[in-house]
Amino acid sequence: MSVAAVSRITRSRFGVLPDGSEVERVVLHAADGLEASIMTYGASLQALLVPDAAGHRDDIVLGHETFEGYLARRQFFGATIGRYANRIAGARFMLDGAEVQLAANNGPNALHGGLEGFDRRNWRIVAIGDGDDPAVTLAYSSADGEEGYPGKLDVEVTWRLVGPMELRLDMTARTDRPTVVNLTNHSFFNLAGARSGRNILDHHLTVAADHFLAIDAGAIPLPQPPGAVAGTPFDFRAGVEVGARIRDDHPQLRVGRGYDHNFCLGPATGEPRFAARLAEPASGRVLELFTNQPGLQVYSGNFLDGSTAGKDGRLYRQSDAMCLEPHAWPNTPNRPDFPTARLSPDEVYRHTTLYRFTHAIEATIDTQSALVSPEGAGR
Secondary structure (H helix, E strand, O other): OOOOOOOOEEEEEEEEOOOOOEEEEEEEEOOOOOEEEEEOEOOEEEEEEEEOOOOOEEEOEOOOOOHHHHHHOOOOOOEEEOOEOOEEHHHEEEEOOEEEEOOOOEOOEEEOOOOOOHHHOEOEEEEEEOOOOOEEEEEEEEOOOHHHOOOOEEEEEEEEEEOOOEEEEEEEEEEOOOEEOEOEEEOEEOOOOOOOOOOOOOOEEEEOOOEEOOEOOOOOEOOOOOEEOOOOOOOOOOOEEHHHOOOOOOHHHHHHOOOEEEEEOOOOOOOOEEEEEEEOOOOOEEEEEEEOOOEEEEEOOOOOEEEEEOHHHOEEEOOOOEEEEEEOOOOHHHOOOOOOOEEOOOOOEEEEEEEEEEEOOOOOOOHHHHOOOOOOOOO
16 A cells, blocks of 8 residues: 655745735745745745754744735845845946946945845745755846846755755856856844744854954945954854853944954855854754855844844844855955956856754764864955
């Protein structure tokens, strides 16, 4: 007698945009309890359920339980960011001898793709893969000139659960003329749970970077080479609590209101390598992040100000979550000394990030051996 295969994917309507188009949500279920909910609006990670050391599952990403919360206010919860994650100074840059003028949406600068970035677009579901490694692929075509960026850009984002406890994100992009591309995911993590009412200052953070980028008041990297983390509150190589030094009297903590800085991981790679580890003591949850990107933006939720009610009606406040955003370095199009973000028609942009979940007593990665980061371009 044959046994019917158990579906590990559910697909449903999640909301409706003002123009009447439908926003869908696809939930990926793993046999071991990991569960990821992806919505088409912004190709966003809307929820991520992860078991703790005792087997109890909690949603560990900030966001909203209904679509109306995402539409009401742009806060990038779980969203795919593009065309260019982070900031471009003056909302302009030179490309092949011609000036490209972007939409300025962060003072004089361009932030996270402009006024209507990829996070504000309703992506298409183009593939769903059921089975042992459930997956969903979403696509978006960005028109030539959208937000000022040159070239038609065709983007695909695939979310996949792979065993035993790993969420894999693969992003590709192709262009019909030279442009710049820098994609990331902007999830806000709290390993104690998005509804726990606890902040992330007791989370233990490790970052495999010897250098970071100091910033000015507009969060643009200063016109100097990357600075050494050694001897500063930015040294997470051996691991330290997020809150241990966040209120130190350091000029970069003052200007960023906490951590909101790019850590230099080294040159982009074909395969992902260890970048960061976040551990929460009470639940025992551990997030290990691997990526092929050259930088990791570490953001300690400095601008969450209690004005937004999220899941379970909880007000999100400063340091309620930690963002770990793998991507190219900020303002790269204006910095020839930084690793390039240029994409030509004969190339394919490829971004892979792995979110691997373990428990404190089970974590097997030898972080000490992973902490010597390769020398990065532009140092």
